[in-house]
Structure formats: C-alpha cells, structure tokens
Amino acid sequence: MVKSPSSAELIGQLFGGDRQAAARLITRVENRTDDHQEIMKQIYPRTGHAMIVGVTGSGGVGKSSLTDHIIQKFRARGQTVGAVLVDPSSPFSGGAFLGDSIRLQRHTRDDGVFIRSLASRGYRGGLSRATYDVTRIMEAMGRDVIIVETLGAGQDEIDVVHIAQTCLLVISPGMGDDIQAMKAGIMEIADIIVINKADLNGAENCRRHMEAALNTRSFTQGQWVPRVIPTISVATKPALLRGIEALMDAIADHQKFLHATGAMEKAKLDRIEQELGHIFRDELQKLVVQSLEQTGKKETYIRHILDGRSDPYSVVHEILRTCIRQENGERGPTRSDGDD
Amino acid sequence: MVKSPSSAELIGQLFGGDRQAAARLITRVENRTDDHQEIMKQIYPRTGHAMIVGVTGSGGVGKSSLTDHIIQKFRARGQTVGAVLVDPSSPFSGGAFLGDSIRLQRHTRDDGVFIRSLASRGYRGGLSRATYDVTRIMEAMGRDVIIVETLGAGQDEIDVVHIAQTCLLVISPGMGDDIQAMKAGIMEIADIIVINKADLNGAENCRRHMEAALNTRSFTQGQWVPRVIPTISVATKPALLRGIEALMDAIADHQKFLHATGAMEKAKLDRIEQELGHIFRDELQKLVVQSLEQTGKKETYIRHILDGRSDPYSVVHEILRTCIRQENGERGPTRSDGDD
Numbered sequence: 179m180v181k182s183p184s185s186a187e188l189i190g191q192l193f194g195g196d197r198q199a200a201a202r203l204i205t206r207v208e209n210r211t212d213d214h215q216e217i218m219k220q221i222y223p224r225t226g227h228a229m230i231v232g233v234t235g236s237g238g239v240g241k242s243s244l245t246d247h248i249i250q251k252f253r254a255r256g257q258t259v260g261a262v263l264v265d266p267s268s269p270f271s272g273g274a275f276l277g278d279s280i281r282l283q284r285h286t287r288d289d290g291v292f293i294r295s296l297a298s299r300g301y302r303g304g305l306s307r308a309t310y311d312v313t314r315i316m317e318a319m320g321r322d323v324i325i326v327e328t329l330g331a332g333q334d335e336i337d338v339v340h341i342a343q344t345c346l347l348v349i350s351p352g353m354g355d356d357i358q359a360m361k362a363g364i365m366e367i368a369d370i371i372v373i374n375k376a377d378l379n380g381a382e383n384c385r386r387h388m389e390a391a392l393n394t395r396s397f398t399q400g401q402w403v404p405r406v407i408p409t410i411s412v413a414t415k416p417a418l419l420r421g422i423e424a425l426m427d428a429i430a431d432h433q434k435f436l437h438a439t440g441a442m443e444k445a446k447l448d449r450i451e452q453e454l455g456h457i458f459r460d461e462l463q464k465l466v467v468q469s470l471e472q473t474g475k476k477e478t479y480i481r482h483i484l485d486g487r488s489d490p491y492s493v494v495h496e497i498l499r500t501c502i503r504q505e506n507g508e509r510g511p512t513r514s515d516g517d518d
Numbered sequence: 519m520v521k522s523p524s525s526a527e528l529i530g531q532l533f534g535g536d537r538q539a540a541a542r543l544i545t546r547v548e549n550r551t552d553d554h555q556e557i558m559k560q561i562y563p564r565t566g567h568a569m570i571v572g573v574t575g576s577g578g579v580g581k582s583s584l585t586d587h588i589i590q591k592f593r594a595r596g597q598t599v600g601a602v603l604v605d606p607s608s609p610f611s612g613g614a615f616l617g618d619s620i621r622l623q624r625h626t627r628d629d630g631v632f633i634r635s636l637a638s639r640g641y642r643g644g645l646s647r648a649t650y651d652v653t654r655i656m657e658a659m660g661r662d663v664i665i666v667e668t669l670g671a672g673q674d675e676i677d678v679v680h681i682a683q684t685c686l687l688v689i690s691p692g693m694g695d696d697i698q699a700m701k702a703g704i705m706e707i708a709d710i711i712v713i714n715k716a717d718l719n720g721a722e723n724c725r726r727h728m729e730a731a732l733n734t735r736s737f738t739q740g741q742w743v744p745r746v747i748p749t750i751s752v753a754t755k756p757a758l759l760r761g762i763e764a765l766m767d768a769i770a771d772h773q774k775f776l777h778a779t780g781a782m783e784k785a786k787l788d789r790i791e792q793e794l795g796h797i798f799r800d801e802l803q804k805l806v807v808q809s810l811e812q813t814g815k816k817e818t819y820i821r822h823i824l825d826g827r828s829d830p831y832s833v834v835h836e837i838l839r840t841c842i843r844q845e846n847g848e849r850g851p852t853r854s855d856g857d858d
Contacts (some may be wrong), residue, residue, distance in 0.1 A: 215831045222829035443824075450823045450830065451816075457834045462802035465838075476791075483790045484783070489562035490790065491555045494797045498805075 185217050192319050193224060195258075197292050200319045204294055207311045218311060225317035226446060228260075229433060232342025233327040234367075239350040240374040243411040245327050247422045248429075249291055252323045258290040260316030264309050264328040264338075265297045292316060306337045307456035310449075313341055339367045340452040343445045344432045346425075348372045349388075351380035366395075368404050370428045376408035376420060402435050470497060525557050532659050533564060535598075537632050540659045544634055547651045558651060565657035566786060568600075569773060572682025573667040574707075579690040580714040583751040585667050587762045588769075589631055592663045598630040600656030604649050604668040604678075605637045632656060646677045647796035650789075653681055679707045680792040683785045684772045686765075688712045689728075691720035706735075708744050710768045716748035716760060742775050810837060 183191075183199075185206060191199035203221075207214045231248070235241050242263075249259050294316075296308050309326060316324050328338045339345050347368035371388050373381060388406045397403050405428045409421030436442035470476050479497070482488040523531075523539075525546060531539035543561075547554045571588070575581050585601060592599050634656075636648050649666060656664050668678045679685050687708035711728050713721060728746045737743050745768045749761030776782035810816050819837070822828040 219829050219831050223826045447820050450820050454830045457830050458806050461834050466798050480787050480790050486563045489559050490794045490797050491559050494801050
C-alpha cells in the first residue's frame with residue numbers, strides 16, 4: 179500500500195503548481211479532514227493575487243462553451259488558469275457538471291489549466307464555502323486567472339459576485355420572461371452582460387432590452403457602466419465564432435477600472451468578509467452539533483416539540499445557553515431555565 | 519393612518535382561519551420583526567396536524583399546473599389548502615413565481631385556498647427556514663392540506679423531503695441526460711414519481727426508465743415502493759387531462775401507508791429536527807453579528823486578512839472566544855490570544 183502524502187508535503191507541492199497536489203488538497207478540504215483548517219491557514223498567505231472572473235447565468239445559455247473560449251484566450255496569452263464549475267442544481271451528481279469532462283477535455287493535457295467541478299452533493303449548506311476554499315487553493319497554486327462558473331440558481335448566483343472581481347452575466351435570446359424577471363436585480367450584479375447565441379432570432383431585441391434596462395439606471399461618475407457584449411460561443415466552425423475578443427477586452431477594461439479606482443481593494447475586502455461569514459457559520463454549527471451530542475438530549479427535545487410540550491425556539495435558546503456554558507469550560511451549577 | 523394590528527390580534531384571527539391575518543403574520547416572520555420568534559412560539563402548539571405534500575422537479579415539467587389540479591381536487595373533497603411556492607432560482611424576483619399569480623388566479627376567490635410564494639430575495643441562506651415557518655403558519659390557520667412546491671434546485675429540493683410527508687418528483691419526457699443524472703439519488707427522495715406531459719414523445723420510454731431504475735433498488739418488506747404515475751396536467755380541454763385522479767389515489771395510499779407503519783411520526787420528527795437546525799444556525803449567526811459589531815473590529819480583522827497578517831480561520835476562532843465570553847456575561851480580564 180502506498181502511504182498517502184501528508185498535507186504538509188502536498189502544500190509544498192501545491193506552491194510549486196502541482197495539479198495532483200491541488201486536487202488532493204481540495205478533496206481533503208471538501209471532506210473536512212481533521213487538518214482542513216490547518217491546510218487553509220497555511221495556504222491563505224499565498225492567495226489574493228489572482229484575477230477572478232465570475233461567469234453566471236441560467237442553464238442553456240452556453241456558459242460552458244464561453245468559459246471554454248475564455249480559458250483558451252487566457253492560455254494563448256501565456257496565463258495559467260484555474261476554473262471552478264459550481265452547479266447548485268445538481269444535488270446528486272456527485273461533484274461534476276453533466277458532461278463538463280467531455281466539454282473541457284481538450285484542456286486536460288494542458289498543465290496550465292486546472293478545472294474542478296462542485297455540485298451540491300456533500301455540501302449541505304456549504305457549496306458557497308467550498309467554492310471559496312477551492313478558489314483560494316487555486317490561487318495558492320499560482321494560477322494567474324481563476325474563473326468561477328455558476329449556474330444561476332439562488333444563493334450561489336449571488337455569491338459569485340463576492341468571489342469574482344469581474345462578473346459576467348450570460349444570457350441568450352428567447353429567454354423572454356426570464357429576462358424581464360432578471361432586470362429588476364440580477365443585472366446589478368453584472369459588470370459585463372454577455373448576450374450569447376447572438377446568431378439566434380431575437381438577439382438584437384434582447385440587446386436593446388438590456389441596454390434600455392441599463393439606461394433606466396443612473397450611474398454616478400466614476401462608477402462602472404456594465405457593457406453589453408454579443409457573442410457566439412458555439413459554432414460549426416471557428417470562423418463563425420463571434421465576440422470572444424471583444425469580451426476579453428471588456429474583461430481587461432473592467433480589471434483596469436478596478437485597479438484605477440481602488441475598487442479592486444473593495445472587491446477583495448468583500449470577498450474576505452463573505453468568507454469570514456461562511457467560516458463562522460460552519461464553526462458555530464460544529465459547536466452546536468457537539469453540544470447537542472454532549473447533552474444526549476436531542477431525541478427528547480424533538481419529541482417534546484412533537485408532543486407540543488415545547489417549541490423549537492425555546493429549545494434552541496436552552497441549548498445555546500448550555501453549549502455556551504460548556505464551551506466556556508463552566509460546568510458549575512446550572513442556571514434556572516426560566517430566565518430567558 | 520390606520521394603526522396596524524398587534525401580532526397577538528393577528529394570531530387570534532389566524533387561529534380563526536383568517537387569510538389576511540396569515541398573510542400579515544408571514545410578512546412579519548419573513549421580515550424578522552422583533553417579535554417573530556414570539557409569533558412562532560405561540561403558533562407552534564397549533565401545528566403538526568396537516569397533510570403535507572411536496573411537489574418538486576426542474577423548470578418546465580409542469581409542476582405548477584399539476585399543483586393547480588391537486589389543489590382543485592382537495593377542494594372538491596372539502597379540504598382547505600395552503601400552498602407554499604418556493605423558487606430558489608429567482609433571487610431577485612421579489613417574492614413571487616413568474617406568473618403564478620395568473621396561473622393560480624382562479625383560486626383567489628376561494629377562501630379555502632391560501633397561496634404564498636417565496637423567492638430567494640431577502641432570505642440569504644434562509645429560504646428553507648422561511649418555508650418551514652410559512653408551512654407552520656398555514657397549519658396554525660387550520661389548513662387541512664399543505665402543498666410545498668419547489669423548483670428543483672439544490673438545497674431546497676432536498677429540504678422539501680423533510681417538510682413534506684409525501685413527496686412528488688415531477689419529470690417530463692425528453693429531459694434526457696437530466697433523468698440519467700437524477701437516477702443516482704433524486705429518485706430516492708420521491709414517494710411518487712409523476713411523469714407529466716405524458717402525451718409527449720418519449721413518455722413511455724421515460725416511464726420504462728423510471729421503473730427500471732426503481733427495479734435496481736431493493737425494497738425491504740414494509741418499505742414504500744415509489745409509484746410511477748403518468749399525467750397530463752396541461753391540455754386544451756379538460757377532457758384531455760390525464761392521471762390526476764390516479765395521482766390523488768397514490769397520495770392517499772402513501773398517507774395511509776405512513777399512518778399504518780408509524781412512518782408518519784418519523785416524518786414529523788424529521789421535520790422538527792430540520793427546523794431546529796435552521797433556527798440554530800439563524801440564532802448563532804445573530805450572536806456572531808452582534809459580537810462582531812460589539813468588538814467594533816470587523817474592518818480591522820478583514821484588513822489584517824487582506825494584508826496577510828491573519829487568516830479567516832484564526833479570526834473566527836478569536837471572535838468566537840470573545841463572543842462566547844460576552845454571551846456568558848463575562849467581561850472580566852481577557853484571555854491571552856495565543857491559547858488556541
């Protein structure tokens with residue numbers, strides 16, 4: 179049997195850019211091994227320097243082929259790329275986008291591209307946090323650019339805004355009502371609005387809609403005005419692709435804008451604040467689970483609620499008091515239960 | 519100006535079945551008014567008696583029209599219905615399914631139907647909890663049956679299993695790969711698999727797939743074997759609808775099964791356990807936010823992380839120690855920071 183390398187060894191290899199070490203460390207962090215916090219602590223100081231681009235949008239708009247082209251363009255410029263593909267809609271797919279392995283296969287022989295898929299499985303309530311961790315690991319690996327692709331679905335769609343410095347919202351013509359619904363708020367997260375499948379009917383209409391929606395907003399001087407970029411990311415031959423270069427230019431312009439205005443720092447602080455929140459929730463939950471198990475009264479509590487003798491709010495407050503006392507090392511006389 | 523009624527008044531009206539009172543209380547609980555926990559505590563003892571049916575599936579499978587028919591059938595049998603429509607994919611739609619108001623409009627004049635839509639907006643990380651709360655309020659209102667419809671998207675798709683006693687998974691022919699992906703696990707949450715749009719090509723194929731997938735699982739004696747029910751919930755005339763009665767029978771059979779085997783109690787305990795977890799997380803987070811604000815050091819912490827002088831894990835542990843000390847009313851000499 180081959181002894182599996184220690185996390186310290188893997189971290190050393192990670193800093194050297196080793197993909198296998200990265201993959202293994204990600205797995206350890208995902209699985210919440212005993213030393214996962216220690217791993218993240220050591221990795222942390224080596225992070226914070228990558229360009230992070232978010233790609234979000236509903237299913238079927240061609241996000242993946244777009245991501246694929248973006249990766250290629252960055253590679254052509256000599257930059258190394260990490261990509262995190264987040265699919266919150268696949269709770270059961272076991273950690274992989276449908277078909278992404280096929281789609282992004284051509285990159286697998288390129289050491290400069292490192293791809294990791296995250297589905298909801300195993301991340302109950304924690305897919306966002308996993309995304310943050312994986313992004314950090316890719317940074318520590320030395321990737322120049324990190325792309326975080328998320329299927330537009332609830333929480334995670336919003337979270338990409340906090341991780342990414344430059345956020346692409348990908349839509350396609352014919353989404354109809356969806357776009358109407360989006361207008362209200364989702365556009366506000368986008369630095370660049372990509373109208374993909376621009377060869378389809380309705381693309382021009384879609385573009386007008388987007389620009390009209392942008393025009394209803396007032397931008398103060400010094401504020402970034404989102405660009406609308408039509409693209410064709412799937413075509414029978416390369417000559418029929420459109421807009422990818424324009425998109426790359428828009429990304430570069432937005433990055434320049436962030437650096438020039440100090441907004442980049444704000445983006446980085448925002449990312450850290452979100453990260454802190456995720457870690458907090460996780461740690462607190464651990465505390466509660468431990469305490470509940472220590473009391474050995476979980477079943478009793480639940481049954482009391484079922485029987486109408488208590489309610490979850492009263493139980494939570496009672497347990498919190500107990501758990502806080504214990505965490506603080508006080509196991510003296512218990513306080514009266516009636517003082518809440 | 520009309521004085522808004524007190525929560526106590528509204529709760530009284532709620533127990534009398536008042537829809538407006540229910541709507542107002544839900545809004546208060548959603549908005550986390552100061553007394554929202556008190557509201558829920560008072561409501562709690564009046565809950566736990568409704569039949570709860572979950573309806574989940576991807577977009578476009580016809581969940582809503584199916585829900586619509588189910589509501590009608592329950593109403594025709596004289597039962598009152600509450601419906602919670604959860605759309606985790608609409609973070610920005612401001613609390614309403616696209617078009618559900620139109621779709622379910624015909625019920626609005628029927629006092630026996632009370633519908634509430636929940637989108638992700640305003641529920642950062644808390645859409646599931648909101649769903650639990652709204653379900654309880656509808657129970658306290660005296661609804662006989664509660665339908666929880668969720669768009670199949672990640673976390674919330676799983677959560678419906680814990681709220682609902684009887685869980686319907688709705689699929690439609692032509693979902694192709696999706697179904698393959700689902701097979702692995704999503705089918706395990708379904709008590710009844712509804713193949714909607716059964717008039718479409720591939721319906722028979724789809725049914726065979728589902729049944730084959732079920733056959734690969736081994737069911738022990740006394741375990742519920744999921745039913746596969748083909749339906750047509752959208753048709754140009756009522757005579758073309760199919761399978762709705764069969765579906766109602768399957769729901770009734772599953773409910774009988776739950777009662778006969780004691781599985782109903784298990785379902786109810788499971789629901790409470792999940793609820794406890796949600797409330798816990800919420801309360802803990804409040805604790806943290808309060809503590810962070812009290813320390814007044816949030817910005818400093820974040821900047822230290824940005825500057826590489828600290829990392830989020832160390833910060834979280836430091837704050838936790840502080841916050842736990844404070845919660846415990848100890849503001850004496852601070853412990854050394856180096857003892858972690």
